[in-house]
Amino acid sequence: MKFLTCHLISKATLFYTLFFCFVFTLNAQESKKRLPIIDVHVHAMGGNLNVPPLCPWFLKNMPGSGPDQEQPSFMNTNCISPLQPARSDAEMDAAILRANKELNITMVVSGDAKAIHRWHKAAPDRIIPSLGISNADEMTVEAFRDSLSTGFYKVMGEVAPQYQGMSPSDISLDEYFGVAEELGIPVGIHMGTGGNGMANLSRPKYRASLGQPFLLEDMLARHPKLKIWVMHAGYPMVDQMIALMGANAYVYVDLAGFIWSYPLEEIHAYLKRLVQAGFSKRIMYGTDLMIWPGLLETSIEVIESANYLSEEQKRDIFFNNAVRFFNLDASKFE
Numbered sequence: 001m002k003f004l005t006c007h008l009i010s011k012a013t014l015f016y017t018l019f020f021c022f023v024f025t026l027n028a029q030e031s032k033k034r035l036p037i038i039d040v041h042v043h044a045m046g047g048n049l050n051v052p053p054l055c056p057w058f059l060k061n062m063p064g065s066g067p068d069q070e071q072p073s074f075m076n077t078n079c080i081s082p083l084q085p086a087r088s089d090a091e092m093d094a095a096i097l098r099a100n101k102e103l104n105i106t107m108v109v110s111g112d113a114k115a116i117h118r119w120h121k122a123a124p125d126r127i128i129p130s131l132g133i134s135n136a137d138e139m140t141v142e143a144f145r146d147s148l149s150t151g152f153y154k155v156m157g158e159v160a161p162q163y164q165g166m167s168p169s170d171i172s173l174d175e176y177f178g179v180a181e182e183l184g185i186p187v188g189i190h191m192g193t194g195g196n197g198m199a200n201l202s203r204p205k206y207r208a209s210l211g212q213p214f215l216l217e218d219m220l221a222r223h224p225k226l227k228i229w230v231m232h233a234g235y236p237m238v239d240q241m242i243a244l245m246g247a248n249a250y251v252y253v254d255l256a257g258f259i260w261s262y263p264l265e266e267i268h269a270y271l272k273r274l275v276q277a278g279f280s281k282r283i284m285y286g287t288d289l290m291i292w293p294g295l296l297e298t299s300i301e302v303i304e305s306a307n308y309l310s311e312e313q314k315r316d317i318f319f320n321n322a323v324r325f326f327n328l329d330a331s332k333f334e
């Protein structure tokens with residue numbers, strides 16, 4: 001849901017609050033005991049004064065609207081303690097670094113190149129840069145290959161053709177996937193969720209039907225060595241997701257976005273279904289973190305509180321599955 005922020009900034013009312021209540025409660029001593037977490041889905045950005053606070057699980061209420069009525073509300077701030085946005089680049093950078101060190105979170109990060117470089121410089125072992133492209137107009141294949149060949153970017157993502165009205169198997173993206181396959185770069189593709197009224201609000205080309213996991217099949221068949229993960233786990237199309245993962249052993253999913261936006265019961269039902277179907281080794285933890293740093297702890301708590309997951313399954317989701325998927329060295333995280 002990387003376009004959420006742009007929309008918010010353009011529409012936002014300035015919510016000025018005298019206290020910034022985002023804190024990581026752990027002290028440095030406690031943090032040494034934290035087991036490592038890999039968040040495979042983070043969007044790099046700076047802070048902003050004009051973004052409102054956010055209530056987790058705000059999509060539990062999706063009000064109706066009409067073309068001549070008030071725009072449907074994408075989110076609400078009607079909760080007891082909404083999460084506060086970072087109000088400056090320095091605040092955002094500090095929050096990321098605290099998460100890297102105190103929460104022991106390593107992040108796969110795409111988005112604003114300047115922020116990615118700043119974050120990577122501050123914590124080179126905890127930031128994995130990712131290069132996103134969703135449309136051939138953004139970058140030539142040669143430029144894409146050159147960027148990946150420098151070695152700075154280790155991942156391709158977030159690839160989000162759905163917002164452009166395109167299938168992930170659209171032939172215009174095929175050469176880019178070919179480069180990733182050749183260089184052994186794993187790819188994250190947005191499939192599924194877009195929020196309430198996305199097509200009406202800011203993305204007229206967005207099509208719900210273009211988030212169907214089955215649309216990946218032709219592309220996967222053309223690139224048998226490509227490793228992909230389906231961002232947002234193709235929510236809410238769990239049947240297609242299960243069938244696709246059953247047919248393609250290299251396909252993983254992440255839980256980003258819907259883990260803090262859709263109703264909690266719905267999130268747990270979806271995750272439980274994927275686990276019940278036998279895929280607990282293919283689910284990776286991800287947040288879709290944007291400007292509200294508190295989403296990190298909010299999302300961790302969803303997994304921690306899932307009573308249908310064993311401790312081993314939680315560790316797989318938080319860490320082990322991403323280590324396997326991205327070919328990381330687990331000993332570097334101890």
Ligand SMILES: [Zn+2]
Nearest residue numbers: 001002190231
């Ligand atoms: Zn997305």
